[in-house]
Amino acid sequence: xxxxxxxxxxxxxxxxxxxxxxxxxxxxxxxxxxxxxxxxxxxxxxxxxxxxxxxxxxxxxxxxxxxxxxxxxxxxxxxxxxxxxxxxxxxxxxxxxxxxxxxxxxxxxxxxxxxxxxxxx
Amino acid sequence: xxxxxxxxxxxxxxxxxxxxxxxxxxxxxxxxxxxxxxxxxxxxxxxxxxxxxxxxxxxxxxxxxxxxxxxxxxxxxxxxxxxxxxxxxxxxxxxxxxxxxxxxxxxxxxxxxxxxxxxxxxxxxxxxxxxxxxxxxxxxxxxxxxxxxxxxxxxxxxxxxxxxxxxxxxxxxxxxxxxxxxxxxxxxxxxxxxxxxxxxxxxxxxxxxxxxxxxxxxxxxxxxxxxxxxxxxxxxxxxxxxxxxxxxxxxxxxxxxxxxxxxxxxxxxxxxxxxxxxxxxxxxxxxxxxxxxxxxxxxxxxxxxxxxxxxxxxxxxxxxxx
Numbered sequence: 001x002x003x004x005x006x007x008x009x010x011x012x013x014x015x016x017x018x019x020x021x022x023x024x025x026x027x028x029x030x031x032x033x034x035x036x037x038x039x040x041x042x043x044x045x046x047x048x049x050x051x052x053x054x055x056x057x058x059x060x061x062x063x064x065x066x067x068x069x070x071x072x073x074x075x076x077x078x079x080x081x082x083x084x085x086x087x088x089x090x091x092x093x094x095x096x097x098x099x100x101x102x103x104x105x106x107x108x109x110x111x112x113x114x115x116x117x118x119x120x121x
Numbered sequence: 122x123x124x125x126x127x128x129x130x131x132x133x134x135x136x137x138x139x140x141x142x143x144x145x146x147x148x149x150x151x152x153x154x155x156x157x158x159x160x161x162x163x164x165x166x167x168x169x170x171x172x173x174x175x176x177x178x179x180x181x182x183x184x185x186x187x188x189x190x191x192x193x194x195x196x197x198x199x200x201x202x203x204x205x206x207x208x209x210x211x212x213x214x215x216x217x218x219x220x221x222x223x224x225x226x227x228x229x230x231x232x233x234x235x236x237x238x239x240x241x242x243x244x245x246x247x248x249x250x251x252x253x254x255x256x257x258x259x260x261x262x263x264x265x266x267x268x269x270x271x272x273x274x275x276x277x278x279x280x281x282x283x284x285x286x287x288x289x290x291x292x293x294x295x296x297x298x299x300x301x302x303x304x305x306x307x308x309x310x311x312x313x314x315x316x317x318x319x320x321x322x323x324x325x326x327x328x329x330x331x332x333x334x335x336x337x338x339x340x341x342x343x344x345x346x347x348x349x350x351x352x353x354x355x356x357x358x359x360x361x362x363x364x365x366x367x368x369x370x371x372x373x374x375x376x377x378x379x380x381x382x383x384x385x386x387x388x389x390x391x392x393x394x395x396x397x398x399x400x401x402x403x404x405x406x407x408x409x410x411x412x413x414x415x416x417x418x419x420x421x422x423x424x425x426x427x428x429x430x431x432x433x434x435x436x437x438x439x440x441x442x443x
Contacts, residue, residue: 023423040418041428045161045179052159060156 004056004106008099014051021093022047030085034073054090054111066117074120083115126169126202140165140176140203141192151192151205158194165192168210169202181429182309187241189304209247209300213238217294218269220286223357226276227323228286231262231269234298240264242330243307243406245434246300248272248282256282259327259408259434260301263334270298273326273357303327305406305434307334313342315403319393319417321349324409325358327434331406336369344369345396349377349389349409390417400426407433 009016022044026032035043046069053059070078087108094104123131125143134143141163144151153163158178167188176195177185189206204210215232223229240246245259262271276283290296305327310316316335318328325348332346350356355378362374375396377389390413397403405421407414414435421431 019427026419027423037415040422042161044428045159049155049157049160052155052157058157059159060154065154 004103004110005058008055008094008103008107010055010057011052013097013099014048014055014057017051017093017097018044018048020096021051021090024089024093025086028085028089031082031089034076034078034082050111053114054107056106056110063114063117066114067120070118071120078119080115080119083112083118087111124197124200126200128204134197137196139193140195140197140201144192153193156193158191161191163192164189164206165195165203166190166206166208167201167203170197170200172201173198181304181432183304183306183432186306186308187304207302209302211237212249212297212299215270215296215298217290217292217296219292220290223273224354226355227357228274228276230258230272230274230286230290231267232272232296232298233269238270238298238301240270240301241306241308242334243305243327243432243434244301244303244330245327246270246272246298246302249297249299250282250285251295254281254285255299257302257436259303259305259323259330261326261329261333263330263337265337266333271326273323275323303434305331305408305432307331307338307340309429310335310340310404311342312338312340315342315399316340316344316406317347317393317397317403318344318406318408319347319389320407321389321409321413322355322436324413324434324436327408328406329358332372336372341371344372345375345393346372347375347377347389347393347396349379349392349413351379353378353381389413390420393417394420394424400424403430405431405433407431407435409436411435411437 026035049059090111091104091108094107125132125134125140127144127149132143132147141151141153151163154160167190172190172195176190180189213235215234218231218233221229240260242260242263245257247255247257249255258272258274260270261273262269274286276287318332320328328346335344348356356376359376366372366374375392376385377387377392378385379388407417414433418431418433
């Protein structure tokens with residue numbers, strides 16, 4: 001059986017998803033404030049790396065990176081409810097792109113697996 | 122032969138090894154994260170030599186033209202001299218050619234520089250005084266035509282550099298410049314594509330550079346230049362730009378004065394967001410204060426404009442870098 005990354009559509013799917021996902025997140029009033037003042041080009045590149053990881057693709061994201069990248073946001077009040085919002089936005093993005101429900105669940109589970117690193121606990 | 126030079130130092134690199142691995146092995150604390158060419162944390166710039174195409178995948182046309190590349194994807198086959206992405210390389214002498222007031226707050230500084238300082242209009246440089254005080258300013262001149270670099274400098278009450286410029290600089294004064302840096306240049310634009318140049322205050326300097334570069338290169342698509350200022354006096358090139366629209370049929374100039382009502386009154390970002398309609402086809406150039414640039418970029422992005430279509434230069438407060 002092919003890998004999740006292949007089934008979702010690989011790098012092309014990541015490219016298609018990244019702008020849609022980032023726009024959804026930026027327009028999401030629950031979490032938009034965490035993206036204020038960030039460099040958008042850098043942010044898109046990071047979103048792409050995140051999606052590659054969540055799609056089960058070739059990414060060398062480590063827990064340490066995740067912790068360091070979100071330290072500042074945790075200090076600003078980032079908590080479980082915000083991670084939930086991101087996961088919800090991610091699932092919505094994937095459904096909009098016609099990704100199958102089984103794969104949506106798998107991606108959500110992979111994304112959720114870094115929750116504790118993101119929240120630095 | 123040395124295949125890899127980092128700043129001034131030769132770095133040992135194995136055959137087939139990528140630049141990031143070589144830097145890390147040499148105990149250089151190079152930023153990195155995904156190590157698979159996606160996150161762009163390990164971006165560097167080649168100041169000598171040409172990075173392989175595979176190392177520039179995913180970068181903008183401007184970044185590619187200026188030698189930016191991803192160290193984790195870069196296996197050099199020809200010699201490269203590299204610096205971190207945001208580091209201005211080199212420092213050279215420059216002499217004041219002229220210094221003129223364009224408005225109560227804005228000074229136009231023209232500097233003569235050596236042949237080793239090569240730039241693209243719209244980039245910025247660091248201006249350094251004999252005391253070592255440095256500030257970033259964008260470049261409005263066109264290297265093919267102007268035997269000087271032109272900077273538009275807003276004087277801030279109480280600012281150290283402002284005071285130095287207003288009180289000490291005169292034709293003939295010697296300074297240093299470093300750089301250039303910045304990717305807000307006319308590159309990767311189709312000659313028939315609409316262009317929207319949007320800026321406020323001395324954000325007009327890089328926009329003027331880009332505009333002149335575009336016209337020089339024969340850009341045929343419509344070009345709309347939006348310039349915003351707080352007071353009317355801040356439209357410091359109003360007459361010059363009006364005159365330019367007379368000789369270039371594809372150019373229009375849209376001035377906006379924040380503290381004014383009437384047809385030229387109001388916020389420049391709002392005017393641009395309202396007027397621009399060919400969003401998916403337009404090349405955007407956004408220059409000025411970080412708030413304005415950030416807001417425009419976000420709003421345009423949410424309206425469906427891709428980041429690749431936008432080039433920007435956001436001015437940060439002194440000392441914060443860019």
